[in-house]
Amino acid sequence: MNFWQSKKLPEMTAEEWEALCDGCGQCCLHKLEDEDTGQVALTSIACDLLNIKTCRCRRYGERSQLVPECLVLQQHDFAEYGRWLPKTCAYRLLGEGKDLPEWHPLVSGTTESVKAAGMRVSGYALKASRIKRSEDYEDYIIEWLD
Ligand code: SF4
């Protein structure tokens, strides 16, 4: 049995934990929370530190200092952050007791499958600095997460 099927998230080694990330970049998209319902929406607006082409953070080591709202995932606090993650994120899927999809690199054996499945944000994301007013963020909602 594969480690992600036999272990719970808090039981994984640091290497296993890191290997779960498929590099889609979706967690670096801005989210909006409805004040009345608490529902969370994902927008197509990316954090300015995301390299949209590679879907990698340009300042990964300093991300929590540079971007206070950056979601630094920890193995022990899934209940806290789970609802802020995209529905296809491996951490959210496993945290909800689901399995990894066929296109996940650990299953397919290649990172190319993430791109082929249309999961990477590089095809549609745009940098936050290009949006002039924060009130306009609502126009860029692509998905409700809850
Ligand atoms: S959404 Fe999840 S799988 Fe995708 S880059 Fe972020 S942490 Fe990794």
Ligand code: SF4
């Ligand atoms: S600081 Fe880096 S990891 Fe955090 S949201 Fe921005 S691009 Fe993503």
